Structures are given as C-alpha cells and as structure tokens.
Amino acid sequence: MSRVSGIKHLRNIKALVFDMDGTLCLPQPWMFPAMRKAIGLDDKSIDILKFIDDMPTEVQRNKAKEGIHMVEEQAMNEMEEQPGLVELMRYLTINDYSKSICTRNVITPVNYFVSKFIPTGYNLFDYIVTRDFRPTKPFPDPLLYISKQLNVDVSQMMMVGDSMDDMRSGRSAGCITVLLKNHVNGHIMTDHKDLVDYPIDNLSEIINILEDSNKK
Structure with missing residues (x-):
C-alpha cells in the first residue's frame, strides 16, 4: 500500500464515503454487461443511466428500468462481502468516523447488503446517496452534497x-x-493513476492510512 499521486497532503480524515458494488461487496463483472443487454445498449462508451434518460418515451424508460432492476435483483441475491469489511466498519465506528455510501445502485440492494453483511452496531451510515440523486458519479455532486450535509471539508x-x-x-x-x-x-x-491517492488490496488497509493521517 502506498500513495501514488502526491497531489494532496493528507489531512486528518473525518468522513469516509464508500461505493457499494465492487467495493463493499465483491465485484460481479457479469452485472453491467447484463444490464446493457437488457436495455439493448451495445456501445460500451455510453453510460447506462444516460442512455435510459435519453430514451424518447416514458414507456421505453420504464421498460429499461425494469430490465436493469431484474439484473440488480439477481446481483443482490449473489452478493458477497469484501475481505476486511467488518474489521474496517468496526474500526470506523469505535473511532467515531463518519461513514456514508455513494452508489449508482438503488436503495433496496444497499439496505439488503448493510443488514446482512455488517453487524448491528457497525452498520449505521450517515448518508446513503443512490442514483436517485442527480447527477450521479462520476460528477462530484454527490460527494459535495455529503460534505455539505456533514459540514466536513x-x-x-x-x-x-x-x-x-x-x-x-x-x-x-x-x-x-x-x-x-x-x-x-x-x-x-x-x-x-493520477486519479488515485492510495491503491489497496484489502479494505482493512484503510485503517493504516487513517492511523498515519492522525500522526501528522
């Protein structure tokens, strides 16, 4: 584990925001191709949500949303937690770090995952921002919203x-x-790699990053 970009000096971290799919839970590489197939999107350069938003009729948009919801339901039932997840959630809770989730998924799989894989007492998140919040990632808006709500820089x-x-x-x-x-x-x-401050292989490595930041 090492810092890559060198863009910013690491200050004391107060809040952590987690993606869900592939981050809190193990990756499911089949999911996004299945979504694209469900809505008839062959061009991988086009964002799935934008493709649906740009459909000309509400009937088409609703049908596409039903298609990706079916894929997401299957993915939800096949979720597995990332190694180090519980260890990290315990550490963050005991040490009073703010925890939030920012995902392009919908709320049902998030609630399912949090209740099933994170023990009670460690599974409280200050904010859960789903794709109902627009614009979604990769725009900064969801994170800026969380920052403002928490009053954290x-x-x-x-x-x-x-x-x-x-x-x-x-x-x-x-x-x-x-x-x-x-x-x-x-x-x-x-x-x-200019986008990445810290690459890690296991969620528990974040504990070391946080402890190092508190020494500065």
Whole structure:
C-alpha cells in the first residue's frame, strides 16, 4: 500500500464515503454487461443511466428500468462481502468516523447488503446517496452534497471505490481517493493513476492510512 499521486497532503480524515458494488461487496463483472443487454445498449462508451434518460418515451424508460432492476435483483441475491469489511466498519465506528455510501445502485440492494453483511452496531451510515440523486458519479455532486450535509471539508473526506467513476468523482470533488484493486480494474493504475491517492488490496488497509493521517 502506498500513495501514488502526491497531489494532496493528507489531512486528518473525518468522513469516509464508500461505493457499494465492487467495493463493499465483491465485484460481479457479469452485472453491467447484463444490464446493457437488457436495455439493448451495445456501445460500451455510453453510460447506462444516460442512455435510459435519453430514451424518447416514458414507456421505453420504464421498460429499461425494469430490465436493469431484474439484473440488480439477481446481483443482490449473489452478493458477497469484501475481505476486511467488518474489521474496517468496526474500526470506523469505535473511532467515531463518519461513514456514508455513494452508489449508482438503488436503495433496496444497499439496505439488503448493510443488514446482512455488517453487524448491528457497525452498520449505521450517515448518508446513503443512490442514483436517485442527480447527477450521479462520476460528477462530484454527490460527494459535495455529503460534505455539505456533514459540514466536513472535502479535503478531509475519503472516497473509497473500485471504478473510474469513483475515482473521477472523488478527485473532482477534492477528496482523498482510495482505489480497491481487483482483477478487472488494473487499467486504472496503468492509465489513470493520477486519479488515485492510495491503491489497496484489502479494505482493512484503510485503517493504516487513517492511523498515519492522525500522526501528522
């Protein structure tokens, strides 16, 4: 674990914001291709949510939303927690760090995951921002909203995720960015490492980052 970008001096972190899919839970690489197939989107360069928003009729938009909801329901039933998840949530709770979630998913899978995989007492999140909040990641707006609600400067917030959307959102908002590496996101460290402050292999490594920040 090491800092990559050197863009910002690490200040005392007060709040952490987590992506869910691929971050709090293990990656499900089949999910997004299945969503694209469900709504007839072949062009991988087009954002799924934007594609649905740009559909000409409400009937088409509702049908597409039903399609991705079916995929998300299957993904929810197959969720597995990331290694180090409970250890980190326990540490954050005991040490009074703010915890929030920022996801492009809907609230039902989030509530399911939090209640099933994080023990009671460690599973309280200050804010859960889903795709109902617009604009979504990769825009900074969801993180700026959380920062404002918490009255915490963005430089004292940490965005933890596994995707380009997470890193772009965190970087543009001014947060410390933490990339949870996996077997499908290696291109981020190869091509866009300027977006990443800390690459990690296990969520529990964040504990060391936080303890180091408190020594400064």
